[in-house]
Amino acid sequence: MKRTLRTAPLAATAVGLATALTLTACGATDVADSGSAAAIEKDHKNNSALPVQNAQAQSQPNSHQSKAASDAVRKPMRRLWMPLPCGQKWRVNTWDAQHWPALDMVREPQHKTEGSTVRAAASGTVRFAKWDGGAGNVVQIKHSYGYYTTYLHLKKRSVKAGQKVKRTTKIGTVGQTGSNGNTPHLHFEVAKGKGNANHWGEDKGDKYRKVANLYPKTYNDNNGGGPGGGEWRNQVSHSCSAPKPTKWAPFKVVKEVNKRKWAGTKYESSGKLKKGKTVMLGCNHTRKPDGKLYRRLDGGGGADGRGLWVRSSTKYVKQTAGCSR
Numbered sequence: 001m002k003r004t005l006r007t008a009p010l011a012a013t014a015v016g017l018a019t020a021l022t023l024t025a026c027g028a029t030d031v032a033d034s035g036s037a038a039a040i041e042k043d044h045k046n047n048s049a050l051p052v053q054n055a056q057a058q059s060q061p062n063s064h065q066s067k068a069a070s071d072a073v074r075k076p077m078r079r080l081w082m083p084l085p086c087g088q089k090w091r092v093n094t095w096d097a098q099h100w101p102a103l104d105m106v107r108e109p110q111h112k113t114e115g116s117t118v119r120a121a122a123s124g125t126v127r128f129a130k131w132d133g134g135a136g137n138v139v140q141i142k143h144s145y146g147y148y149t150t151y152l153h154l155k156k157r158s159v160k161a162g163q164k165v166k167r168t169t170k171i172g173t174v175g176q177t178g179s180n181g182n183t184p185h186l187h188f189e190v191a192k193g194k195g196n197a198n199h200w201g202e203d204k205g206d207k208y209r210k211v212a213n214l215y216p217k218t219y220n221d222n223n224g225g226g227p228g229g230g231e232w233r234n235q236v237s238h239s240c241s242a243p244k245p246t247k248w249a250p251f252k253v254v255k256e257v258n259k260r261k262w263a264g265t266k267y268e269s270s271g272k273l274k275k276g277k278t279v280m281l282g283c284n285h286t287r288k289p290d291g292k293l294y295r296r297l298d299g300g301g302g303a304d305g306r307g308l309w310v311r312s313s314t315k316y317v318k319q320t321a322g323c324s325r
């Protein structure tokens, strides 16, 4: 396979060294001609929102826990997430028109980068997990809707080709392997194509590369740094797992309360529950994000499709029967 060794262009160096960090642009794939960047962006605008499975399929209030893991793999992914542990902060860089739309990620602070856990950006099947001269340890996952994600320069791979993964499955650790991995970082790419087309490391594979739309942010090229260049500091991974409750109980709403979706680091409003309404709330898996108690609201929804959250203070809701199911 033909490879081009990517070294840090001047523009990228200026951005990357602004705070004396040593992150440099990398890339193991042959990059499509510069004219294609605009085409990808144009195409991305038409496809920027990943398809979301229909509401019927999302909402399965009666199938709790037991099949949860396998379902997570079988269900089509709802969106892509940062492939990094919940709550961690990372610096994301697209560098320039040649490297873009691939992302380089280093942890903040950067010295923690090497050995950090890399997680699947969504559920799918490992298409390959192998050694490559330029990319080092590389993993590619095939997702639904024709999406692929690829992870380069890994220190270690922890999945095998053909393996089913779900979002948050550990697939390896961040390293600097391969001749292009000149400093510890994760080189991450998103691709979209038809059928089983090869999307990485093959001739013209780069034409399938897509702008990374990692919930809740799209890393396009409008963040400075010149054409294709962009740098985003302190990007928090929202790829958090939250178990679905196994027991539920009816609660009566005694004061209007917000339904909230968990955005990984904070709750966001998602409608209201009117006073007098009776709802089913989870008996376990309450959370205390800000010293406040929350419970899962049965019936799907939420960023992870496992139910919205409701403040469970007796000021808002009162349990009217015991836990069941």
Ligand SMILES: [Zn+2]
Pocket (backbone or CB within 6 Å): 025, 026, 027, 099, 102, 103, 104, 186, 187, 188
């Ligand atoms: Zn890179």
